Amino acid sequence: MNAHKHKNENETMPAIEVTDLTVAYREKPVLWDVDFQAPQRQLLAIVGPNGAGKSTLIKSILGILKPAAGRVLVMGKGYRPQSRYIGYVPQRGSVDWDFPTNVLDVVLMGRYGHLGWFRRPSKEDRSFAMECLEKVGMADFTNRQISQLSGGQQQRVFIARAFIQDAPIYLMDEPFAGVDATTEKSIIALLRELKTKGKTVVCVHHDLQTLKEYFDYVMLLNVRRVALGPVKDVLTQDNLRRAYGGRAAFLAGDKDEDGTQNSKEASSVES
Amino acid sequence: MSSxxxxxxxxxxxxxxxxxxxxVFLILRRVALMSDAISHAILLGIVLAFFMVKSLSSxxxxxxxxxxxxxxxxxxxLLINTRKLKKDAxxxxxxxxxxxxxxILLSRFAGDVHLDTQCVLFGEIAFAPFNRLMIGNMDLGPQATWVVGGVLLINVTFISLFYKELKITTFDAGLAASLGFFPALINYIFTALVSVTAVGAFESVGSILVVALMIAPPAAAYLLTDRLFHMLLISAALGILSALGGYFMAQGLDASIAGSMATFSGIIFFLVFIFAPERGLMAKLIVRKYKKWDFASETLAVHLLQAEQAHAEENERVxxxxxxxxxxxxxxTSEAIVKGLKExxxxxxxxxxxxxxxxxxxxKNILSKE
Structure with missing residues (x-):
């Protein structure tokens, strides 16, 4: 009886629960008192202008950044990398693609958490990596030097590297940035497949136009939490205006304007 | 050849x-200049430690x-984190x-001891054979060989034990942190390794030239391979080549051995820079020339396709x-046509x-990509 009740709680608890999170760089808050819950088995987008703290939120959940205040719970517990609850996909631009290594090796890096210190990837890890590459349609590129990949291919490799982490929750920082339309479609198909397997996926996303089509939930963020909930409830003109500051109308209309507008916003945040 | x-x-x-x-990791972490900083700064540590123990072999x-x-x-x-300064400054x-x-400490207090600025800056590998490690009456060879050999052992052990950890923290520090490998910790251990290497090598080649030997061979190896493990092996081989080439160059010129070694490592780098099979200057030029004619023949093809589709006059194709x-x-035009016919x-x-x-x-493919 008790065990049954416990199981129910496990299934309804948020995959990620962030309470009163404040993160600051040198006393300047990048995130102000953010509350955030990611429900299990959903695709959730974090959306907001540049400098809104989207990547910071993800890094704080992972413990890469130390919050000034607040608490992060992952599946009801404080997060430790050793729990291997979270597979992380950093921004594609955050790594050096001229690094002397090939596609298979990059995917295998996703396995390092399971291996722990000192142990090297085994034959099984390799065949698992091959499976993951097949899933993202990159099996023909196994031995390709990573500098020879296109942006879309790099992103697929990163997704394969997330698959091999075999985690219940995935945090992805702009998985659609700089990929062509075909790749974008295939990546979203992969994310949906993760969802049907019971995984929780949280993505930093930039394109307001595709939000409704791709995601179940969305959090609008601009240093503070603006809104959080199912996409259709959150995506109101009013909320967008609050997140993007009065420019929501043409933000929702045009992607390019979005980019220029955001960079302006970023510079004003930094100065 | 004498002993x-x-x-x-x-x-x-x-x-x-x-x-x-x-x-190799200095190059890949893009902190090559750090080796210069470390190899100089350690002088302070060496001098202070020398004053404490009054011995150079401690x-x-x-x-x-x-x-x-x-x-x-x-x-x-600390300075970078104040955000008032960039890294190089x-x-x-x-x-x-x-x-x-x-x-200052060295010139003021060390007086006439063996540790002088000249030796610190330029090393004295030529005198290394005279300072021998003796146990009882047994001659175990030059003391410096044992010191450098010990440092090499430390380097090889560390890099093989932490190969995977060094790789992931160098390539993707964010992922490494999320998986529970501590990039900052690895970075400090690695810094310690560079310091040990610099102090081990400075007696032989001095604190300035050690930088050349840390940077030039890996920089050349970087242009020759796209696998990390091969880069380590090639760097090591080029390191040996620099040493041997430098020695004989010094003999020929009757000049400083350490200086010649550093120069030779630079010569190797420039040869690789020019002649490396894929990433060398020559290879790049050849590819560019090849691409130029590729592009010209493609342009012709597109022109002809447009002419075809528009049912233009025959004149367009003469x-x-x-x-x-x-x-x-x-x-x-004739080069482009020749190229197009050949292809x-x-x-x-x-x-x-x-x-x-x-x-x-x-x-059609080219046009559909536009």
Whole structure:
């Protein structure tokens, strides 16, 4: 009886629960008192202008950044990398693609958490990596030097590297940035497949136009939490205006304007 | 060849390998300049440790060097974190400060001891065979060989034990942190390794030239391979080559061995830079030239496709008039046509050009990408 009740709680608890999170760089808050819950088995987008703290939120959940205040719970517990609850996909631009290594090796890096210190990837890890590459349609590129990949291919490799982490929750920082339309479609198909397997996926996303089509939930963020909930409830003109500051109308209309507008916003945040 | 020469050659090769291995990660982490900073700043640690123990062969010198090496990195990061300075300026402020304190202490208090600035800056590998490690009456060879050999052992052990960890923290520090490998910790351990290497090698080649041996062989290896493990092996081999080549160059010129080694490592780098099979300057030029004619023949193909689709006059396809249509020089036009014919993109019927079916497919592909 008790065990049954416990199981129910496990299934309804948020995959990620962030309470009163404040993160600051040198006393300047990048995130102000953010509350955030990611429900299990959903695709959730974090959306907001540049400098809104989207990547910071993800890094704080992972413990890469130390919050000034607040608490992060992952599946009801404080997060430790050793729990291997979270597979992380950093921004594609955050790594050096001229690094002397090939596609298979990059995917295998996703396995390092399971291996722990000192142990090297085994034959099984390799065949698992091959499976993951097949899933993202990159099996023909196994031995390709990573500098020879296109942006879309790099992103697929990163997704394969997330698959091999075999985690219940995935945090992805702009998985659609700089990929062509075909790749974008295939990546979203992969994310949906993760969802049907019971995984929780949280993505930093930039394109307001595709939000409704791709995601179940969305959090609008601009240093503070603006809104959080199912996409259709959150995506109101009013909320967008609050997140993007009065420019929501043409933000929702045009992607390019979005980019220029955001960079302006970023510079004003930094100065 | 005398036994002294063999001693020197062996020691020089050891120094070459020992420096090249951590150098690979200095290059990949884009902190090559850090080796310069560390190799200078450790002078302070060495001098302080020397004053404490009054001996040049004490292991405490290495401890002192490691501590100042780590201190250099820590102070540099502290300055960068104030966001008032960029990294290069921070490095440029920290290491001369520590180094010059070392120089002042050395010139003021060390007096006539063996540790002088000349030796610290340029090393004295030529004298290494005279300072031998003796146990009882047994001659175990030059002391420096044992020191550098020990450092090499530390480097090889560390890099093989932490190979995977070094790789992931270098390539993707964010992922590494999320998986529970501590990039900052690895970075400090690595810094310690660079410091140990610098202190081990400085007696032989001095604190300035050690930088050349840490950077040039890995930088050359980087252009020769795209696998990390191969880069380590090639760097080590080029390190040895620099040592041997430098030694014989010094013999020929009757000049400083350490200086010649550093120069030779630079010569190797420039040869690789020019002649490397894929990433060398020559290879790049050849590819660019090749691509230029590729592009020219593609342009012709697209032009012919447009002409085909618009049912333009036959005139558009006449070989002789092609230069006018394209506004190209005669030579350029005929080169482009030759290239197109050779690639099977174009075919010639009498005096008119047309697309082969392969060429038509190719031109359509190019247009559909726009």
């Amino acid at each position: 002294h020469q063999i001693d020197i050659l062996f020691l020089a090769s050891l120094v070459g390998v020992t420096c090249a291995l951590p150098g 292991p405490l010198l290495i401890v002192g060097a490691v501590l100042t090496g780590v201190l250099t990195v820590a102070l540099t990061e 921070a490095i440029g402020l920290v290491f001369p400060l520590l180094f010059s304190i070392g120089v 070989v002789k008039h092609m230069n006018e249509h394209m506004l190209w020089s005669d030579d350029y 099977g993109v174009l075919k010639k019927d009498g005096n008119k050009l047309s697309l082969t079916s392969y060429g038509r497919e190719k031109a």
